[in-house]
Amino acid sequence: MRINQNILISSLTTMRLGGPARYVLEIETPADIPDAYGFAATYHLPTFVLGYGANTLGHDEGFNGVIIINRMKGIDITWAGDGAGGDPAAHSVASTVGETATAGPAQIKIMGGEYWDDVVAYACERGLTGIEALSKIPGLAGAAPVQNIGAYGQEIADTLESIEVYDTASGTFRTLTHADLNFSYRKSILNTTEKNRYFVISITLALKKGQMSRPYYRSIEQYISDHNLTDFSPQGIREIVSAIRADKLPDPLDKASSGSFFKNIYLTNEQAELAESKGYPVYRGKDGNKINSGWLIQHAGFSGQLLHGIRVSDKASLVLINESAQSYNDLAKARDEIVGKVYDMYGYWLEQEPVEIV
Ligand SMILES: Cc1cc2nc3c(=O)[nH]c(=O)nc-3n(C[C@H](O)[C@H](O)[C@H](O)COP(=O)(O)OP(=O)(O)OC[C@H]3O[C@@H](n4cnc5c(N)ncnc54)[C@H](O)[C@@H]3O)c2cc1C
Numbered sequence: 602m603r604i605n606q607n608i609l610i611s612s613l614t615t616m617r618l619g620g621p622a623r624y625v626l627e628i629e630t631p632a633d634i635p636d637a638y639g640f641a642a643t644y645h646l647p648t649f650v651l652g653y654g655a656n657t658l659g660h661d662e663g664f665n666g667v668i669i670i671n672r673m674k675g676i677d678i679t680w681a682g683d684g685a686g687g688d689p690a691a692h693s694v695a696s697t698v699g700e701t702a703t704a705g706p707a708q709i710k711i712m713g714g715e716y717w718d719d720v721v722a723y724a725c726e727r728g729l730t731g732i733e734a735l736s737k738i739p740g741l742a743g744a745a746p747v748q749n750i751g752a753y754g755q756e757i758a759d760t761l762e763s764i765e766v767y768d769t770a771s772g773t774f775r776t777l778t779h780a781d782l783n784f785s786y787r788k789s790i791l792n793t794t795e796k797n798r799y800f801v802i803s804i805t806l807a808l809k810k811g812q813m814s815r816p817y818y819r820s821i822e823q824y825i826s827d828h829n830l831t832d833f834s835p836q837g838i839r840e841i842v843s844a845i846r847a848d849k850l851p852d853p854l855d856k857a858s859s860g861s862f863f864k865n866i867y868l869t870n871e872q873a874e875l876a877e878s879k880g881y882p883v884y885r886g887k888d889g890n891k892i893n894s895g896w897l898i899q900h901a902g903f904s905g906q907l908l909h910g911i912r913v914s915d916k917a918s919l920v921l922i923n924e925s926a927q928s929y930n931d932l933a934k935a936r937d938e939i940v941g942k943v944y945d946m947y948g949y950w951l952e953q954e955p956v957e958i959v
Pocket of ligand 1: 615649650651652653654655656657671713738739740741742743744745747748749750751752791792799800801802850851852853858859860861956
């Protein structure tokens with residue numbers, strides 16, 4: 602375990618704000634995990650588990666506690682040897698371990714310190730479908746199930762079988778199944794009922810050979826028709842999604858941002874009808890009725906605006922970019938202005954997506 606002291610949270614998070622964390626502990630083996638929590642308990646300090654910091658904000662005063670980061674890497678693939686390519690969830694996938702067999706569905710165990718997009722690249726290179734639309738989402742694999750990452754019609758809940766965790770409540774290593782995690786839009790037990798209880802060590806996905814079925818998400822279909830494309834293999838979709846994202850979303854290495862700053866708004870059927878009667882665009886998808894919060898922000902006049910050093914993206918209004926804000930307070934002021942005006946105009950409270958280190 603590597604122990605670091607007084608590390609600026611701004612250097613650990615993609616919005617690049619936040620003062621010093623008293624300790625940052627980097628986990629290199631599973632045995633380090635109880636040691637890290639033991640370390641925090643010895644000094645009576647709170648803990649916060651951090652990944653790449655792409656969905657996390659630091660406060661100006663920093664964190665008088667212990668940040669714990671999963672640095673364990675590795676990807677293990679197990680191929681089913683039957684070549685059936687059927688429903689992976691219904692398969693017992695145990696016949697061939699390693700890189701040699703490539704016929705049937707595959708089970709992939711990924712250590713939580715792997716960079717998520719490397720995992721997507723790994724799967725696509727092997728012709729495996731299930732996570733190609735999640736290309737280029739910044740972050741570590743261990744964080745992916747926390748808010749059930751999703752994009753362009755896929756979410757990790759679609760393919761996640763189980764995760765290995767350290768349970769801080771019992772001090773034991775455990776496996777949690779898909780059912781245990783109670784996934785929904787941007788939610789799992791890891792960020793709701795059991796928030797801060799589990800340290801994710803690894804995740805296991807069930808992927809199959811093949812390709813996503815059509816129709817794809819609107820912007821993918823649009824891109825395909827604009828560019829006359831015919832390759833819908835996992836690698837082909839990965840390239841399309843990467844191109845769409847590169848055009849629309851900031852690369853956190855270039856521009857400080859935590860991606861979508863607000864969640865979309867989900868409505869009951871009754872609320873959806875009311876919204877439609879007022880002329881608001883409601884999308885009725887398999888995951889429910891939603892209003893795109895970006896539409897509300899755009900129509901409230903914020904697209905492209907600079908508020909307290911925070912730029913509202915003119916390409917994706919849900920995205921806030923830290924252009925010149927010096928403090929969390931600047932960001933909070935910008936956020937509150939947006940939330941207040943959207944509420945006054947439309948009657949919906951926007952909910953912040955990134956979590957805060959407190
Ligand atoms: C430009 C940009 C685009 C984005 N696009 C998308 C998108 O399309 N879809 C989407 O869903 N998200 C998107 N995001 C948000 C972000 O990429 C995801 O939430 C990602 O999973 C965050 O990973 P991370 O490692 O940075 O997590 P962090 O921000 O470090 O942590 C996020 C949460 O997970 C917890 N956590 C992290 N690691 C562990 C662990 N090992 N065990 C237990 N808890 C842990 C943290 O405590 C925190 O609560 C985007 C962000 C940016 C900056």
